[in-house]
Structure formats: structure tokens, C-alpha cells
Amino acid sequence: xxxxxxxxxxxxxxxxxxxxxxxxxxxxxxxxxxxxxxxxxxxxxxxxxxxxxxxxxxxxxxxxxxxxxxxxxxxxxxxxxxxxxxxxxxxxxxxxxxxxxxxxxxxxxxxxxxxxxxxxxxxxxxxxxxxxxxxxxxxxxxxxxxxxxxxxxxxxxxxxxxxxxxxxxxxxxxxxxxxxxxxxxxxxxxxxxxxxxxxxxxxxxxxxxxxxxxxxxxxxxxxxxxxxxxxxxxxxxxxxxxxxxxxxxxxxxxxxxxxxxxxxxxxxxxxxxxxxxxxxxxxxxxxxxxxxxxxxxxxxxxxxxxxxxxxxxxxxxxxxxxxxxxxxxxxxxxxxxxxxxxxxxxxxxxxxxxxxxxxxxxxxxxxx
Ligand code: SF4
Numbered sequence: 622x623x624x625x626x627x628x629x630x631x632x633x634x635x636x637x638x639x640x641x642x643x644x645x646x647x648x649x650x651x652x653x654x655x656x657x658x659x660x661x662x663x664x665x666x667x668x669x670x671x672x673x674x675x676x677x678x679x680x681x682x683x684x685x686x687x688x689x690x691x692x693x694x695x696x697x698x699x700x701x702x703x704x705x706x707x708x709x710x711x712x713x714x715x716x717x718x719x720x721x722x723x724x725x726x727x728x729x730x731x732x733x734x735x736x737x738x739x740x741x742x743x744x745x746x747x748x749x750x751x752x753x754x755x756x757x758x759x760x761x762x763x764x765x766x767x768x769x770x771x772x773x774x775x776x777x778x779x780x781x782x783x784x785x786x787x788x789x790x791x792x793x794x795x796x797x798x799x800x801x802x803x804x805x806x807x808x809x810x811x812x813x814x815x816x817x818x819x820x821x822x823x824x825x826x827x828x829x830x831x832x833x834x835x836x837x838x839x840x841x842x843x844x845x846x847x848x849x850x851x852x853x854x855x856x857x858x859x860x861x862x863x864x865x866x867x868x869x870x871x872x873x874x875x876x877x878x879x880x881x882x883x884x885x886x887x888x889x890x891x892x893x894x895x896x897x898x899x900x901x902x903x904x905x906x907x908x909x910x911x912x913x914x915x916x917x918x919x920x921x922x923x924x925x926x927x928x929x930x931x932x933x934x935x936x937x938x939x940x941x942x943x944x945x946x947x948x949x950x951x952x953x954x955x956x957x958x959x960x961x962x963x964x965x966x967x968x969x970x971x972x973x974x975x976x977x978x979x980x981x982x983x984x985x986x987x988x989x
Contacts, residue, residue, distance in 0.1 A: 766814025
């Protein structure tokens with residue numbers, strides 16, 4: 622590796638570790654020395670902030686305290702435990718890996734970086750985090766926070782979205798990993814990126830423990846780094862969501878087993894922005910008899926490659942019993958909260974689902 626980088630990274634180790642030990646946040650998955658907890662927390666944290674993850678993590682571990690419990694968990698319950706975290710493939714992959722670990726490793730995550738890497742859904746970052754934090758193996762764990770911190774310290778202008786750049790940083794870190802505390806070192810770098818060398822807003826260089834070794838801070842280039850090639854633009858999809866209800870229940874349906882939000886439940890929704898008349902016709906085509914219709918506020922949901930722009934109607938029908946198809950099922954809100962995982966894409970409209978024994982709705986803008 623470049624000698625200057627090696628020198629800078631070596632120099633920052635001691636102040637970084639000291640700062641981490643004095644300032645680390647108290648998190649429910651830390652200091653437990655439990656590889657399963659490290660795994661679950663790292664997967665949850667991939668797309669979600671620490672504060673938001675805490676209650677999810679605690680509930681998940683309470684319900685599924687070990688890997689065999691995760692392997693045996695019914696899909697519906699698993700989706701429910703993940704509801705709100707999004708990117709449901711993460712938990713599906715975790716369950717597949719848990720089955721492998723139960724069958725092949727007696728329910729305990731293997732203590733080798735390479736074997737961890739061979740498990741479904743575990744990439745170099747997660748394998749590095751588990752191996753170093755839970756098993757004390759000196760391997761790096763490079764996530765977005767670490768990429769940002771290292772780019773700034775070494776003043777690297779390489780595109781951090783490239784796999785080759787991540788690999789290079791892993792190699793640089795591998796050379797200077799402290800053998801006696803690799804877990805603390807990796808967590809210290811992640812923590813620095815999360816609370817000091819932050820992704821949004823100005824980096825807090827004046828209170829940074831490694832500023833003496835940071836080229837970007839020295840040369841005034843912090844704002845320009847890291848370099849990140851802009852992502853492909855998201856595809857915009859217009860959809861119309863229908864909250865179809867009788868006096869008691871609301872119609873939901875299950876999404877196909879493959880593709881976006883695979884296998885989860887949803888409020889019925891259709892391509893395009895339907896007019897009021899088109900929405901009513903759609904409901905009639907389901908052999909339902911609409912009595913009232915109310916337009917709801919539009920909403921937006923952003924997935925990694927797609928953005929849904931939703932309009933919606935709440936439609937009261939005389940009875941859901943006239944429906945003869947197989948796709949829709951009818952639930953009240955309590956049932957849905959307990960049994961059916963409805964992804965956060967529908968958050969804006971789930972609140973309209975009826976509680977058992979709710980008073981009748983007050984439709985603001987009724988027709989028919
Ligand atoms: S000195 Fe500033 S830019 Fe450098 S690592 Fe610390 S917070 Fe980040």
C-alpha cells in the first residue's frame with residue numbers, strides 16, 4: 622500500500638481506539654459477545670439508523686433468541702418481525718443462512734471469515750463484522766461509514782461505489798488491523814463515521830480524535846470527499862391504492878412470491894393514477910358494490926430503484942361477501958397488526974384500516 626496511507630492509518634489507531642472506549646454508545650447488541658446478536662444487528666443496520674433499529678432488535682431477539690429459532694420461524698411471523706425495516710430479502714436470506722448453520726454447524730455461526738462469507742446474505746462487510754467483533758479475528762469490516770472516513774483521512778478521490786475501491790480499502794485496513802482488538806477497531810471506525818465524520822451535514826473535525834492524521838481536514842477538502850458516482854435514476858411508477866372496506870373489514874391481498882416486496886401483504890393497488898370513476902369501476906369489476914368514495918392524500922415511497930407515486934381512494938362497499946375471487950382477503954386492523962406484514966410503502970394508508978368495533982367512518986367527500 623501507499624506508504625503515506627499506511628503511516629496515516631497506523632497513526633490514527635491509538636487515538637481512535639481511546640476515543641471509542643471512552644465514548645462508545647450503549648447499544649443492546651454490544652458487549653454481549655454473541656455472534657448471533659452481532660449478525661442480526663449488522664443486517665438490520667444496513668439500511669436503518671441505530672436509534673430506529675434498537676426496538677426491532679430487542680423484539681427480534683426476544684421472539685427468536687437463537688439461530689435454530691430463526692431457522693424454524695414461520696414465514697408470516699418472520700415478516701411481521703421485520704415489518705417496517707424494509708428490504709425484506711435481508712431477513713429471508715438470514716433465515717436461509719440460519720437453516721444452513723443449524724444443519725451444518727449445530728446452530729452456531731462458524732468461527733472463520735471464509736465460512737461466514739459462504740452463508741446466504743453475508744458479504745465481506747458482515748462477515749468481517751461478525752468475525753472481528755464476536756470472534757476476535759483480525760479482518761476489516763468496511764461499510765459506508767468506514768469508506769467515508771478512510772477516503773477523508775487518506776484524501777482518496779477514488780469512487781467509493783466501485784467494488785475495486787472497497788477491496789483496496791479492505792486491503793489497506795487489513796495491513797494495520799490491531800491483532801489484539803480488531804472488533805473494537807472496526808466498531809471505532811464505524812462509530813466515528815456515524816457520529817463525528819457524518820454522512821449528512823458538516824463533519825465535526827474540531828472534535829475528531831483523528832484530525833491530526835486526516836489529510837482532508839488538513840487540506841480543506843472534507844466537503845469534496847468521498848467521491849461517489851451518481852446512481853442510476855430511479856424509475857417512477859404511478860399507482861392507485863384502494864382502501865376497500867365494509868362496516869368491519871378491509872381488503873388486502875398477497876404479493877407474488879418473486880420481485881418487489883415478494884410474498885408480503887398489501888392494500889390492493891393498480892397501475893396508473895385512476896380517476897374516481899375508474900376506481901369505482903375497478904371495485905365493481907371485483908363484484909363489489911360501492912356505496913361511498915373518498916379521495917385520500919397522495920403519498921410517495923422510495924425503493925432502491927423504483928419510486929412509487931401513489932394516489933388513493935377509500936371506498937365503502939355494501940358487503941365484502943359478494944367478492945367471489947381468491948386474491949383478496951378481509952381483515953380488521955388488529956388482525957393485520959398481529960398476522961399480516963404490510964410493508965411501509967403503504968404506511969400512509971394503513972391507518973385507514975378499521976379497528977374491530979370502530980364507529981362508522983366519516984367520509985369527507987362521498988358520492989353515490
Ligand atoms: S478530521 Fe474531519 S474529515 Fe477527518 S476523519 Fe475526522 S471528522 Fe472526518
